Amino acid sequence: MRERGIIVTNCKSRILLLLVLIAVFSISLFASEIIYLDNEHIQEYLGMQGRWYQVSTKNQLDALTAKHEVELADVLRVNSAAQARNLIGAYVFIPYSQKCLKELEEKGMGRKTIECRDDQFIWPLSDVSVLTSVFGLRWGEIHPGLDMPVPRGTIVRAAKDGRVIASGYAGGYGKEIVIEHRNNFITRYAHNSVNFVKVGDLVRKGQAIALVGTTGRSTGPHLHFEIRLNEIPLDPLDFLPENPSLQVNEHRLKNWR
Numbered sequence: 001m002r003e004r005g006i007i008v009t010n011c012k013s014r015i016l017l018l019l020v021l022i023a024v025f026s027i028s029l030f031a032s033e034i035i036y037l038d039n040e041h042i043q044e045y046l047g048m049q050g051r052w053y054q055v056s057t058k059n060q061l062d063a064l065t066a067k068h069e070v071e072l073a074d075v076l077r078v079n080s081a082a083q084a085r086n087l088i089g090a091y092v093f094i095p096y097s098q099k100c101l102k103e104l105e106e107k108g109m110g111r112k113t114i115e116c117r118d119d120q121f122i123w124p125l126s127d128v129s130v131l132t133s134v135f136g137l138r139w140g141e142i143h144p145g146l147d148m149p150v151p152r153g154t155i156v157r158a159a160k161d162g163r164v165i166a167s168g169y170a171g172g173y174g175k176e177i178v179i180e181h182r183n184n185f186i187t188r189y190a191h192n193s194v195n196f197v198k199v200g201d202l203v204r205k206g207q208a209i210a211l212v213g214t215t216g217r218s219t220g221p222h223l224h225f226e227i228r229l230n231e232i233p234l235d236p237l238d239f240l241p242e243n244p245s246l247q248v249n250e251h252r253l254k255n256w257r
C-alpha cells in the first residue's frame, strides 16, 4: 500500500509539474506587450526619446540643444561624433529632456501605444492602404516582399525587436536596413532616403529606423519590405496584422501565390 501511495504521489506531482509547464509555456507564447509607435514628434534611439533632425549649421544644432534642454556633449555621445562639425549636414538624434517630453504628451503629440504579442510583427509604416507589388512572381522573377507606396520622408519603423545586421547601400535595394530577430527571422526595409540606425544597434518594435525614399532600383517613393526565415523569403501578409482596407493596385502582376 505504501508503495502504491508513493506512486500516486509521484503521479500527482508529475501532473502538477506538467500543468505548471503548460501554464509557463502559454504565458510565454501569448505574452503581450505594450508597443510605443514612434511618430514625427517623438522617436527613440539607443533607449532614449527625442527626434531625428537634419542639421545644416552649427547655429541650428545649438538652437536644437537649447530648445530641448540637452547638453552638446550628450548629443555628440549619442551620435558617436567627436566634434560638433561632424554632425553638420547629417541626420542627428536630439534626446529630449523629461520636461520637453511631458509637454509634447500634454499637447497630444505623444506616441501611440498598441498592445500585441511579443512574437508578432507590426506594419513598418503607420498607414498602408495600397500595395503596388505583392509577394510572388513578377516579370518572371520572384518579388520577395511587399511594395508600399507612401510619400518620401515617411517614417519607417522596426516591425519587431531585433539587432541591425545591415545598414547601407545594397545595389537594387538602394539604401536598406536588415534587422535580425529571434528564431532566425530577418526583416528588410529597402529604397530608403535616410537610415537612422547602424549595424549592431538593438532596435525596439515601433522604433523609427529610416525614412522612405526611392534609392536603388525604384520607380517612385515606396518601402520594399521583406520577412525571411533562414534567408528564405516569406509572404509578409501571412505575418502582419489583418488590414481590411488594404488594396492591391498592381497592374504589372502576372502571377502570384
Ligand SMILES: [Zn+2]
Binding pocket: 133, 143, 145, 146, 147, 224, 225
Ligand atoms: Zn519591391
